Amino acid sequence: MALFSSRREGVPHLPLHVLLLGFTLFTLYPILWVVSLAFSGRQSLALSTLPESPTAMDRLRAVIPWPETWSLSNFTSVLTDQPFARWVLNSVIISTGTTVVGVFVACTAAYAFSRFKFPGQRAGLMAFLVSQMFPGTLMLIPLYIILVQWLGLGSSRLGLIIVYATTSIPFSVWMLKGYFDTIPKDLEEAALMEGASVSRIFWSIILPLAKPALSVTALFSFMTAWNEFILAATFMDQEAMYTAPVGLRFFVGGFSQQWGYFAAGAILVSVPVVVLFLFLQKYLVSGLTAGSVKG
Incomplete structure:
Protein backbone atom coordinates (compact mmCIF):
# COMPACT_ATOMS: atom_id res chain seq x y z
CA MET A 1 0.00 0.00 0.00
CA LEU A 72 42.33 21.13 -32.74
CA SER A 73 43.32 23.10 -35.82
CA ASN A 74 40.86 25.92 -35.12
CA PHE A 75 42.30 26.45 -31.64
CA THR A 76 45.91 26.39 -32.82
CA SER A 77 45.15 28.79 -35.68
CA VAL A 78 43.35 31.21 -33.39
CA LEU A 79 46.24 31.26 -30.91
CA THR A 80 49.10 31.34 -33.43
CA ASP A 81 47.88 32.91 -36.68
CA GLN A 82 45.71 35.57 -35.01
CA PRO A 83 46.55 38.09 -32.23
CA PHE A 84 43.85 36.47 -30.11
CA ALA A 85 46.19 35.72 -27.21
CA ARG A 86 46.98 39.43 -26.89
CA TRP A 87 43.28 40.27 -26.96
CA VAL A 88 42.63 37.80 -24.16
CA LEU A 89 45.52 39.32 -22.19
CA ASN A 90 43.96 42.76 -22.61
CA SER A 91 40.66 41.41 -21.31
CA VAL A 92 42.37 39.81 -18.31
CA ILE A 93 44.19 43.03 -17.38
CA ILE A 94 41.13 45.23 -17.86
CA SER A 95 38.74 42.89 -16.05
CA THR A 96 41.12 42.37 -13.12
CA GLY A 97 41.79 46.09 -12.79
CA THR A 98 38.06 46.81 -12.95
CA THR A 99 37.35 44.25 -10.24
CA VAL A 100 40.05 45.54 -7.88
CA VAL A 101 39.24 49.24 -8.29
CA GLY A 102 35.46 48.84 -8.38
CA VAL A 103 35.19 46.49 -5.41
CA PHE A 104 37.61 48.57 -3.29
CA VAL A 105 35.68 51.81 -3.87
CA ALA A 106 32.33 50.03 -3.44
CA CYS A 107 33.44 48.46 -0.14
CA THR A 108 34.31 51.77 1.47
CA ALA A 109 31.19 53.48 0.13
CA ALA A 110 28.88 50.62 1.15
CA TYR A 111 30.35 50.53 4.66
CA ALA A 112 29.81 54.27 5.03
CA PHE A 113 26.19 54.00 3.85
CA SER A 114 25.58 51.05 6.17
CA ARG A 115 27.16 52.31 9.40
CA PHE A 116 27.28 56.11 9.37
CA LYS A 117 24.60 58.79 9.27
CA PHE A 118 25.42 61.87 7.19
CA PRO A 119 23.56 64.46 5.09
CA GLY A 120 22.59 63.15 1.68
CA GLN A 121 22.84 59.47 2.66
CA ARG A 122 19.42 58.52 1.35
CA ALA A 123 19.77 60.75 -1.71
CA GLY A 124 23.09 59.10 -2.54
CA LEU A 125 21.61 55.62 -2.34
CA MET A 126 18.68 56.66 -4.51
CA ALA A 127 21.07 58.21 -7.03
CA PHE A 128 22.95 54.90 -7.27
CA LEU A 129 19.65 53.08 -7.75
CA VAL A 130 18.34 55.49 -10.39
CA SER A 131 21.59 55.25 -12.35
CA GLN A 132 20.93 51.53 -12.86
CA MET A 133 17.61 52.24 -14.58
CA PHE A 134 19.22 53.70 -17.71
CA PRO A 135 20.92 51.65 -20.44
CA GLY A 136 24.68 51.80 -20.68
CA THR A 137 24.57 53.09 -24.26
CA LEU A 138 22.93 56.28 -22.98
CA MET A 139 26.30 57.30 -21.51
CA LEU A 140 28.30 56.38 -24.60
CA ILE A 141 28.63 59.88 -26.06
CA PRO A 142 29.49 61.73 -22.79
CA LEU A 143 31.91 58.97 -21.81
CA TYR A 144 33.62 59.25 -25.20
CA ILE A 145 33.95 63.03 -24.82
CA ILE A 146 35.34 62.76 -21.27
CA LEU A 147 37.62 59.79 -21.85
CA VAL A 148 38.95 60.44 -25.34
CA GLN A 149 38.78 64.19 -25.87
CA TRP A 150 39.33 65.51 -22.37
CA LEU A 151 41.52 62.88 -20.70
CA GLY A 152 43.21 61.48 -23.83
CA LEU A 153 42.71 57.88 -22.69
CA GLY A 154 41.25 56.53 -25.90
CA SER A 155 42.43 53.06 -26.92
CA SER A 156 44.07 52.46 -23.53
CA ARG A 157 43.51 49.85 -20.85
CA LEU A 158 43.40 52.48 -18.11
CA GLY A 159 40.53 54.26 -19.82
CA LEU A 160 38.38 51.13 -19.98
CA ILE A 161 39.24 50.25 -16.37
CA ILE A 162 38.01 53.67 -15.23
CA VAL A 163 34.80 53.38 -17.26
CA TYR A 164 34.00 49.81 -16.20
CA ALA A 165 34.80 50.42 -12.53
CA THR A 166 32.67 53.56 -12.46
CA THR A 167 29.66 51.89 -14.04
CA SER A 168 29.89 48.85 -11.75
CA ILE A 169 30.05 50.83 -8.50
CA PRO A 170 26.28 51.47 -8.04
CA PHE A 171 25.36 47.78 -8.20
CA SER A 172 28.33 46.82 -6.02
CA VAL A 173 27.45 49.41 -3.38
CA TRP A 174 23.87 48.17 -3.07
CA MET A 175 25.02 44.56 -2.98
CA LEU A 176 27.63 45.12 -0.27
CA LYS A 177 25.49 47.49 1.80
CA GLY A 178 22.82 44.81 2.07
CA TYR A 179 25.41 42.38 3.41
CA PHE A 180 27.04 44.89 5.78
CA ASP A 181 23.61 45.54 7.29
CA THR A 182 23.39 41.87 8.34
CA ILE A 183 26.67 42.00 10.30
CA PRO A 184 25.91 42.72 13.99
CA LYS A 185 27.10 46.09 15.22
CA ASP A 186 27.95 44.52 18.56
CA LEU A 187 31.18 43.21 17.06
CA GLU A 188 32.30 46.71 16.15
CA GLU A 189 31.26 48.14 19.52
CA ALA A 190 33.25 45.44 21.31
CA ALA A 191 36.28 46.19 19.14
CA LEU A 192 35.95 49.92 19.85
CA MET A 193 35.93 49.21 23.58
CA GLU A 194 39.16 47.24 23.11
CA GLY A 195 40.78 50.29 21.51
CA ALA A 196 40.54 49.36 17.82
CA SER A 197 40.18 52.19 15.32
CA VAL A 198 37.44 52.38 12.69
CA SER A 199 39.87 51.51 9.90
CA ARG A 200 41.19 48.53 11.87
CA ILE A 201 37.63 47.29 12.43
CA PHE A 202 36.86 47.66 8.73
CA TRP A 203 39.93 45.76 7.50
CA SER A 204 40.23 43.13 10.25
CA ILE A 205 36.60 42.39 11.15
CA ILE A 206 34.11 43.58 8.55
CA LEU A 207 35.90 42.54 5.35
CA PRO A 208 36.73 38.97 6.53
CA LEU A 209 33.09 38.49 7.58
CA ALA A 210 31.88 39.89 4.24
CA LYS A 211 33.96 37.50 2.15
CA PRO A 212 30.92 35.81 0.51
CA ALA A 213 29.46 39.15 -0.61
CA LEU A 214 32.87 40.36 -1.77
CA SER A 215 33.33 37.21 -3.83
CA VAL A 216 29.96 37.55 -5.54
CA THR A 217 30.44 41.25 -6.20
CA ALA A 218 33.92 40.66 -7.58
CA LEU A 219 32.59 37.90 -9.83
CA PHE A 220 29.85 40.12 -11.25
CA SER A 221 32.30 42.99 -11.79
CA PHE A 222 34.75 40.70 -13.55
CA MET A 223 32.08 39.18 -15.77
CA THR A 224 30.67 42.59 -16.71
CA ALA A 225 34.06 43.87 -17.80
CA TRP A 226 34.98 40.56 -19.47
CA ASN A 227 31.85 40.33 -21.63
CA GLU A 228 31.32 44.02 -22.43
CA PHE A 229 31.47 44.84 -26.14
CA ILE A 230 29.95 48.22 -27.06
CA LEU A 231 32.19 50.48 -24.96
CA ALA A 232 35.31 48.48 -25.81
CA ALA A 233 34.51 48.57 -29.54
CA THR A 234 33.94 52.33 -29.36
CA PHE A 235 37.00 53.34 -27.36
CA MET A 236 39.53 50.84 -28.71
CA ASP A 237 40.53 51.86 -32.25
CA GLN A 238 43.88 50.02 -32.36
CA GLU A 239 43.94 46.31 -33.17
CA ALA A 240 46.61 45.56 -30.58
CA MET A 241 44.38 46.97 -27.81
CA TYR A 242 41.21 45.05 -28.64
CA THR A 243 39.56 42.99 -25.94
CA ALA A 244 38.50 39.40 -26.60
CA PRO A 245 34.81 40.18 -27.38
CA VAL A 246 35.86 42.92 -29.81
CA GLY A 247 38.40 40.65 -31.47
CA LEU A 248 35.85 37.86 -31.95
CA ARG A 249 33.73 39.95 -34.29
CA PHE A 250 36.51 40.08 -36.92
CA PHE A 251 36.28 36.33 -37.45
CA VAL A 252 32.80 36.78 -38.92
CA GLY A 253 32.42 39.78 -41.21
CA GLY A 254 30.98 40.84 -44.52
CA PHE A 255 33.91 39.49 -46.58
CA SER A 256 34.96 36.42 -44.57
CA GLN A 257 33.04 34.09 -42.30
CA GLN A 258 35.40 31.98 -40.23
CA TRP A 259 32.87 30.30 -37.99
CA GLY A 260 35.35 27.68 -36.78
CA TYR A 261 37.73 30.36 -35.50
CA PHE A 262 34.80 32.21 -33.95
CA ALA A 263 33.62 29.09 -32.10
CA ALA A 264 37.12 28.23 -30.89
CA GLY A 265 37.67 31.80 -29.69
CA ALA A 266 34.31 31.82 -27.92
CA ILE A 267 35.25 28.67 -25.99
CA LEU A 268 38.63 30.12 -25.04
CA VAL A 269 36.94 33.31 -23.83
CA SER A 270 34.48 31.28 -21.71
CA VAL A 271 37.14 29.24 -19.91
CA PRO A 272 38.34 31.95 -17.43
CA VAL A 273 34.78 32.79 -16.36
CA VAL A 274 33.93 29.10 -15.86
CA VAL A 275 37.07 28.58 -13.77
CA LEU A 276 36.24 31.64 -11.68
CA PHE A 277 32.70 30.36 -11.16
CA LEU A 278 33.98 27.00 -9.96
CA PHE A 279 36.50 28.66 -7.65
CA LEU A 280 33.89 30.97 -6.06
CA GLN A 281 31.03 28.48 -6.11
CA LYS A 282 30.93 27.99 -2.35
CA TYR A 283 30.37 31.72 -1.82
CA LEU A 284 27.66 32.30 -4.45
CA VAL A 285 24.54 31.15 -2.60
CA SER A 286 25.42 32.67 0.78
CA GLY A 287 26.56 35.94 -0.78
CA LEU A 288 23.47 36.39 -2.94
CA THR A 289 20.92 35.47 -0.26
CA ALA A 290 22.53 37.44 2.56
CA GLY A 291 23.00 40.51 0.42
CA SER A 292 19.29 40.60 -0.36
CA VAL A 293 18.05 40.51 3.24
CA LYS A 294 18.24 44.26 3.73
CA GLY A 295 18.74 47.07 1.26
Whole structure:
Protein backbone atom coordinates (compact mmCIF):
# COMPACT_ATOMS: atom_id res chain seq x y z
CA MET A 1 0.00 0.00 0.00
CA ALA A 2 2.82 2.38 0.85
CA LEU A 3 4.59 1.54 -2.41
CA PHE A 4 1.38 2.25 -4.34
CA SER A 5 0.88 5.60 -2.61
CA SER A 6 4.49 6.63 -3.28
CA ARG A 7 4.05 5.83 -6.95
CA ARG A 8 0.83 7.83 -7.08
CA GLU A 9 2.60 10.80 -5.49
CA GLY A 10 5.46 10.47 -7.97
CA VAL A 11 3.27 10.44 -11.10
CA PRO A 12 2.54 14.23 -11.16
CA HIS A 13 6.27 14.93 -11.11
CA LEU A 14 6.87 13.10 -14.38
CA PRO A 15 5.53 15.84 -16.70
CA LEU A 16 7.56 18.41 -14.77
CA HIS A 17 10.73 16.36 -15.16
CA VAL A 18 10.06 15.91 -18.87
CA LEU A 19 9.50 19.65 -19.25
CA LEU A 20 12.71 20.50 -17.38
CA LEU A 21 14.65 17.97 -19.45
CA GLY A 22 13.28 19.56 -22.63
CA PHE A 23 14.33 23.04 -21.51
CA THR A 24 17.77 21.70 -20.57
CA LEU A 25 18.27 20.15 -23.99
CA PHE A 26 16.99 23.32 -25.65
CA THR A 27 19.56 25.33 -23.67
CA LEU A 28 22.47 22.95 -24.32
CA TYR A 29 21.80 22.52 -28.05
CA PRO A 30 23.41 25.83 -29.16
CA ILE A 31 26.37 25.20 -26.85
CA LEU A 32 26.87 21.75 -28.40
CA TRP A 33 26.87 23.37 -31.83
CA VAL A 34 29.61 25.80 -30.81
CA VAL A 35 31.73 23.04 -29.26
CA SER A 36 31.29 20.74 -32.25
CA LEU A 37 32.07 23.50 -34.73
CA ALA A 38 35.19 24.50 -32.82
CA PHE A 39 36.53 20.91 -32.80
CA SER A 40 35.50 20.12 -36.36
CA GLY A 41 38.49 21.88 -37.94
CA ARG A 42 36.16 23.46 -40.50
CA GLN A 43 34.83 26.98 -41.06
CA SER A 44 31.44 25.97 -42.46
CA LEU A 45 28.35 25.76 -40.29
CA ALA A 46 27.58 22.33 -41.78
CA LEU A 47 29.40 19.73 -39.68
CA SER A 48 28.68 16.87 -42.08
CA THR A 49 28.30 16.63 -45.86
CA LEU A 50 24.98 15.46 -47.27
CA PRO A 51 25.01 12.90 -50.12
CA GLU A 52 23.40 13.67 -53.48
CA SER A 53 20.19 11.86 -52.51
CA PRO A 54 19.94 12.35 -48.76
CA THR A 55 17.65 10.17 -46.73
CA ALA A 56 15.77 11.14 -43.61
CA MET A 57 18.59 9.73 -41.49
CA ASP A 58 21.16 11.79 -43.41
CA ARG A 59 19.16 14.95 -42.81
CA LEU A 60 18.91 14.07 -39.13
CA ARG A 61 22.67 13.66 -38.87
CA ALA A 62 23.09 17.10 -40.49
CA VAL A 63 21.28 18.83 -37.63
CA ILE A 64 22.95 16.83 -34.86
CA PRO A 65 25.98 18.78 -33.55
CA TRP A 66 28.60 16.09 -34.03
CA PRO A 67 31.55 16.59 -36.41
CA GLU A 68 32.74 13.89 -38.77
CA THR A 69 36.33 14.29 -37.56
CA TRP A 70 37.72 15.93 -34.43
CA SER A 71 40.58 18.40 -34.74
CA LEU A 72 42.33 21.13 -32.74
CA SER A 73 43.32 23.10 -35.82
CA ASN A 74 40.86 25.92 -35.12
CA PHE A 75 42.30 26.45 -31.64
CA THR A 76 45.91 26.39 -32.82
CA SER A 77 45.15 28.79 -35.68
CA VAL A 78 43.35 31.21 -33.39
CA LEU A 79 46.24 31.26 -30.91
CA THR A 80 49.10 31.34 -33.43
CA ASP A 81 47.88 32.91 -36.68
CA GLN A 82 45.71 35.57 -35.01
CA PRO A 83 46.55 38.09 -32.23
CA PHE A 84 43.85 36.47 -30.11
CA ALA A 85 46.19 35.72 -27.21
CA ARG A 86 46.98 39.43 -26.89
CA TRP A 87 43.28 40.27 -26.96
CA VAL A 88 42.63 37.80 -24.16
CA LEU A 89 45.52 39.32 -22.19
CA ASN A 90 43.96 42.76 -22.61
CA SER A 91 40.66 41.41 -21.31
CA VAL A 92 42.37 39.81 -18.31
CA ILE A 93 44.19 43.03 -17.38
CA ILE A 94 41.13 45.23 -17.86
CA SER A 95 38.74 42.89 -16.05
CA THR A 96 41.12 42.37 -13.12
CA GLY A 97 41.79 46.09 -12.79
CA THR A 98 38.06 46.81 -12.95
CA THR A 99 37.35 44.25 -10.24
CA VAL A 100 40.05 45.54 -7.88
CA VAL A 101 39.24 49.24 -8.29
CA GLY A 102 35.46 48.84 -8.38
CA VAL A 103 35.19 46.49 -5.41
CA PHE A 104 37.61 48.57 -3.29
CA VAL A 105 35.68 51.81 -3.87
CA ALA A 106 32.33 50.03 -3.44
CA CYS A 107 33.44 48.46 -0.14
CA THR A 108 34.31 51.77 1.47
CA ALA A 109 31.19 53.48 0.13
CA ALA A 110 28.88 50.62 1.15
CA TYR A 111 30.35 50.53 4.66
CA ALA A 112 29.81 54.27 5.03
CA PHE A 113 26.19 54.00 3.85
CA SER A 114 25.58 51.05 6.17
CA ARG A 115 27.16 52.31 9.40
CA PHE A 116 27.28 56.11 9.37
CA LYS A 117 24.60 58.79 9.27
CA PHE A 118 25.42 61.87 7.19
CA PRO A 119 23.56 64.46 5.09
CA GLY A 120 22.59 63.15 1.68
CA GLN A 121 22.84 59.47 2.66
CA ARG A 122 19.42 58.52 1.35
CA ALA A 123 19.77 60.75 -1.71
CA GLY A 124 23.09 59.10 -2.54
CA LEU A 125 21.61 55.62 -2.34
CA MET A 126 18.68 56.66 -4.51
CA ALA A 127 21.07 58.21 -7.03
CA PHE A 128 22.95 54.90 -7.27
CA LEU A 129 19.65 53.08 -7.75
CA VAL A 130 18.34 55.49 -10.39
CA SER A 131 21.59 55.25 -12.35
CA GLN A 132 20.93 51.53 -12.86
CA MET A 133 17.61 52.24 -14.58
CA PHE A 134 19.22 53.70 -17.71
CA PRO A 135 20.92 51.65 -20.44
CA GLY A 136 24.68 51.80 -20.68
CA THR A 137 24.57 53.09 -24.26
CA LEU A 138 22.93 56.28 -22.98
CA MET A 139 26.30 57.30 -21.51
CA LEU A 140 28.30 56.38 -24.60
CA ILE A 141 28.63 59.88 -26.06
CA PRO A 142 29.49 61.73 -22.79
CA LEU A 143 31.91 58.97 -21.81
CA TYR A 144 33.62 59.25 -25.20
CA ILE A 145 33.95 63.03 -24.82
CA ILE A 146 35.34 62.76 -21.27
CA LEU A 147 37.62 59.79 -21.85
CA VAL A 148 38.95 60.44 -25.34
CA GLN A 149 38.78 64.19 -25.87
CA TRP A 150 39.33 65.51 -22.37
CA LEU A 151 41.52 62.88 -20.70
CA GLY A 152 43.21 61.48 -23.83
CA LEU A 153 42.71 57.88 -22.69
CA GLY A 154 41.25 56.53 -25.90
CA SER A 155 42.43 53.06 -26.92
CA SER A 156 44.07 52.46 -23.53
CA ARG A 157 43.51 49.85 -20.85
CA LEU A 158 43.40 52.48 -18.11
CA GLY A 159 40.53 54.26 -19.82
CA LEU A 160 38.38 51.13 -19.98
CA ILE A 161 39.24 50.25 -16.37
CA ILE A 162 38.01 53.67 -15.23
CA VAL A 163 34.80 53.38 -17.26
CA TYR A 164 34.00 49.81 -16.20
CA ALA A 165 34.80 50.42 -12.53
CA THR A 166 32.67 53.56 -12.46
CA THR A 167 29.66 51.89 -14.04
CA SER A 168 29.89 48.85 -11.75
CA ILE A 169 30.05 50.83 -8.50
CA PRO A 170 26.28 51.47 -8.04
CA PHE A 171 25.36 47.78 -8.20
CA SER A 172 28.33 46.82 -6.02
CA VAL A 173 27.45 49.41 -3.38
CA TRP A 174 23.87 48.17 -3.07
CA MET A 175 25.02 44.56 -2.98
CA LEU A 176 27.63 45.12 -0.27
CA LYS A 177 25.49 47.49 1.80
CA GLY A 178 22.82 44.81 2.07
CA TYR A 179 25.41 42.38 3.41
CA PHE A 180 27.04 44.89 5.78
CA ASP A 181 23.61 45.54 7.29
CA THR A 182 23.39 41.87 8.34
CA ILE A 183 26.67 42.00 10.30
CA PRO A 184 25.91 42.72 13.99
CA LYS A 185 27.10 46.09 15.22
CA ASP A 186 27.95 44.52 18.56
CA LEU A 187 31.18 43.21 17.06
CA GLU A 188 32.30 46.71 16.15
CA GLU A 189 31.26 48.14 19.52
CA ALA A 190 33.25 45.44 21.31
CA ALA A 191 36.28 46.19 19.14
CA LEU A 192 35.95 49.92 19.85
CA MET A 193 35.93 49.21 23.58
CA GLU A 194 39.16 47.24 23.11
CA GLY A 195 40.78 50.29 21.51
CA ALA A 196 40.54 49.36 17.82
CA SER A 197 40.18 52.19 15.32
CA VAL A 198 37.44 52.38 12.69
CA SER A 199 39.87 51.51 9.90
CA ARG A 200 41.19 48.53 11.87
CA ILE A 201 37.63 47.29 12.43
CA PHE A 202 36.86 47.66 8.73
CA TRP A 203 39.93 45.76 7.50
CA SER A 204 40.23 43.13 10.25
CA ILE A 205 36.60 42.39 11.15
CA ILE A 206 34.11 43.58 8.55
CA LEU A 207 35.90 42.54 5.35
CA PRO A 208 36.73 38.97 6.53
CA LEU A 209 33.09 38.49 7.58
CA ALA A 210 31.88 39.89 4.24
CA LYS A 211 33.96 37.50 2.15
CA PRO A 212 30.92 35.81 0.51
CA ALA A 213 29.46 39.15 -0.61
CA LEU A 214 32.87 40.36 -1.77
CA SER A 215 33.33 37.21 -3.83
CA VAL A 216 29.96 37.55 -5.54
CA THR A 217 30.44 41.25 -6.20
CA ALA A 218 33.92 40.66 -7.58
CA LEU A 219 32.59 37.90 -9.83
CA PHE A 220 29.85 40.12 -11.25
CA SER A 221 32.30 42.99 -11.79
CA PHE A 222 34.75 40.70 -13.55
CA MET A 223 32.08 39.18 -15.77
CA THR A 224 30.67 42.59 -16.71
CA ALA A 225 34.06 43.87 -17.80
CA TRP A 226 34.98 40.56 -19.47
CA ASN A 227 31.85 40.33 -21.63
CA GLU A 228 31.32 44.02 -22.43
CA PHE A 229 31.47 44.84 -26.14
CA ILE A 230 29.95 48.22 -27.06
CA LEU A 231 32.19 50.48 -24.96
CA ALA A 232 35.31 48.48 -25.81
CA ALA A 233 34.51 48.57 -29.54
CA THR A 234 33.94 52.33 -29.36
CA PHE A 235 37.00 53.34 -27.36
CA MET A 236 39.53 50.84 -28.71
CA ASP A 237 40.53 51.86 -32.25
CA GLN A 238 43.88 50.02 -32.36
CA GLU A 239 43.94 46.31 -33.17
CA ALA A 240 46.61 45.56 -30.58
CA MET A 241 44.38 46.97 -27.81
CA TYR A 242 41.21 45.05 -28.64
CA THR A 243 39.56 42.99 -25.94
CA ALA A 244 38.50 39.40 -26.60
CA PRO A 245 34.81 40.18 -27.38
CA VAL A 246 35.86 42.92 -29.81
CA GLY A 247 38.40 40.65 -31.47
CA LEU A 248 35.85 37.86 -31.95
CA ARG A 249 33.73 39.95 -34.29
CA PHE A 250 36.51 40.08 -36.92
CA PHE A 251 36.28 36.33 -37.45
CA VAL A 252 32.80 36.78 -38.92
CA GLY A 253 32.42 39.78 -41.21
CA GLY A 254 30.98 40.84 -44.52
CA PHE A 255 33.91 39.49 -46.58
CA SER A 256 34.96 36.42 -44.57
CA GLN A 257 33.04 34.09 -42.30
CA GLN A 258 35.40 31.98 -40.23
CA TRP A 259 32.87 30.30 -37.99
CA GLY A 260 35.35 27.68 -36.78
CA TYR A 261 37.73 30.36 -35.50
CA PHE A 262 34.80 32.21 -33.95
CA ALA A 263 33.62 29.09 -32.10
CA ALA A 264 37.12 28.23 -30.89
CA GLY A 265 37.67 31.80 -29.69
CA ALA A 266 34.31 31.82 -27.92
CA ILE A 267 35.25 28.67 -25.99
CA LEU A 268 38.63 30.12 -25.04
CA VAL A 269 36.94 33.31 -23.83
CA SER A 270 34.48 31.28 -21.71
CA VAL A 271 37.14 29.24 -19.91
CA PRO A 272 38.34 31.95 -17.43
CA VAL A 273 34.78 32.79 -16.36
CA VAL A 274 33.93 29.10 -15.86
CA VAL A 275 37.07 28.58 -13.77
CA LEU A 276 36.24 31.64 -11.68
CA PHE A 277 32.70 30.36 -11.16
CA LEU A 278 33.98 27.00 -9.96
CA PHE A 279 36.50 28.66 -7.65
CA LEU A 280 33.89 30.97 -6.06
CA GLN A 281 31.03 28.48 -6.11
CA LYS A 282 30.93 27.99 -2.35
CA TYR A 283 30.37 31.72 -1.82
CA LEU A 284 27.66 32.30 -4.45
CA VAL A 285 24.54 31.15 -2.60
CA SER A 286 25.42 32.67 0.78
CA GLY A 287 26.56 35.94 -0.78
CA LEU A 288 23.47 36.39 -2.94
CA THR A 289 20.92 35.47 -0.26
CA ALA A 290 22.53 37.44 2.56
CA GLY A 291 23.00 40.51 0.42
CA SER A 292 19.29 40.60 -0.36
CA VAL A 293 18.05 40.51 3.24
CA LYS A 294 18.24 44.26 3.73
CA GLY A 295 18.74 47.07 1.26
